[in-house]
Amino acid sequence: ARVVYAQQNPEVIDQGVFHNDVIAVGNRNLLFCHAQAFLNQAEVKQQLHTALGGTFHVIEVPDNRVSVQDAVTSYLFNSQLLSLPGGRTLLVIPEECQNNPAVWNYLCELRDGDSPIDALQVFDLKQSMSNGGGPACLRLRVVLTEQELTAFNQSTRMNDTLFASLNRWVDSHYRDRLVEADLADPLLLQESRTALDELTQILQLGAVYPFQR
Numbered sequence: 001a002r003v004v005y006a007q008q009n010p011e012v013i014d015q016g017v018f019h020n021d022v023i024a025v026g027n028r029n030l031l032f033c034h035a036q037a038f039l040n041q042a043e044v045k046q047q048l049h050t051a052l053g054g055t056f057h058v059i060e061v062p063d064n065r066v067s068v069q070d071a072v073t074s075y076l077f078n079s080q081l082l083s084l085p086g087g088r089t090l091l092v093i094p095e096e097c098q099n100n101p102a103v104w105n106y107l108c109e110l111r112d113g114d115s116p117i118d119a120l121q122v123f124d125l126k127q128s129m130s131n132g133g134g135p136a137c138l139r140l141r142v143v144l145t146e147q148e149l150t151a152f153n154q155s156t157r158m159n160d161t162l163f164a165s166l167n168r169w170v171d172s173h174y175r176d177r178l179v180e181a182d183l184a185d186p187l188l189l190q191e192s193r194t195a196l197d198e199l200t201q202i203l204q205l206g207a208v209y210p211f212q213r
Contacts, residue, residue, distance in 0.1 A: 089118050089119075
């Protein structure tokens with residue numbers, strides 16, 4: 001396989017693009033990025049097209065439609081591209097994109113036009129976004145064979161039962177507020193260790209923390 005090295009554009013870094021997921025997102029043979037995402041972007045695109053044998057698609061958002069600043073503040077590229085049955089592609093976006101007229105108008109044109117993006121799904125992710133998260137946090141995907149799938153710890157594989165157990169764990173152990181004085185309270189340490197000990201039991205991880213040994 002041919003490797004393509006793409007450097008993030010230093011000019012957009014100076015405008016607040018601290019991670020690449022603030023200026024570009026990809027899935028399979030589709031790259032969705034801003035026109036200013038990479039240094040020497042035309043050359044980068046050509047190398048990608050060559051490496052993938054002509055099956056590569058790029059949706060390049062022009063600066064006159066969505067500025068770098070609008071991309072940063074709306075977290076447009078902190079989105080998630082998902083492949084749907086039948087070959088369709090869904091773009092999962094935070095609500096901030098819908099609240100930005102320039103971004104939302106452009107996305108609707110992509111969805112309704114002849115682009116590889118067929119559908120949009122908007123989520124209210126304010127709490128996650130406020131803590132530096134968003135759809136991009138879910139991008140890591142590892143393809144496993146059936147043998148590999150059955151070989152890993154099945155207690156960590158999400159299903160309805162595990163989801164309910166984790167929700168109960170959160171309801172039992174997560175404080176709804178934390179103030180500076182709490183950091184000096186030994187009870188906080190005790191609570192944290194109790195929560196972690198229970199979590200490792202739910203996931204059947206064994207004793208992974210020093211305090212458990």
